Amino acid sequence: GENVEQHPSTLSVQEGDSAVIKCTYSDSASNYFPWYKQELGKGPQLIIDIRSNVGEKKDQRIAVTLNKTAKHFSLHITETQPEDSAVYFCAAVSGGSYIPTFGRGTSLIVHP
């Protein structure tokens, strides 16, 4: 089955800095890669996603890159703000499965 590794487990940055979270996956059949933000006591919220036919996608301060050859994808947050503080999960979905395999999460702390 699919295996998703996510690093780092904790990331601490100063407000205004950039933050990068990296994930690797094992199943070459995976073709959809969503990222979720989870605030304390709440359910995960989809913030951005990318499909395997695209190398990069950007939405305001958030961007995701995908390297299919190396089987890794990354989340980039620029100009971080304290409200970006949360746990971020990457996931990989294999074609036809619709069941995501999640990474273990990254706790992002943005210091004002």
Add this chain to the structure above:
Amino acid sequence: GAVVSQHPSRVICKSGTSVKIECRSLDFQATTMFWYRQFPKQSLMLMATSNEGSKATYEQGVEKDKFLINHASLTLSTLTVTSAHPEDSSFYICSCSGATNEKLFFGSGTQLSVL
């Protein structure tokens, strides 16, 4: 994004009682619903997958008689924790996807505390 409503957000119950958690997709028809369990500072653990009108598929190690799942309509799924015990205390989250869209949208979660 799509809206998924989950209730209750928090429940405290005595050991031995049953607790029902509801998950509704408010603005789309959810062909498939997923139920997850999450322990503090850990990732999401898939418990079961349910399709409307059919029996749920449970992940290995999840007791189907303990965690009853009903997906009676395209907008409603329920998870009933039967005869709850303290070890069932956890954060339970539902998620929904449509027929042709692999995007998952999550409910707000239910914190279950069994005394």
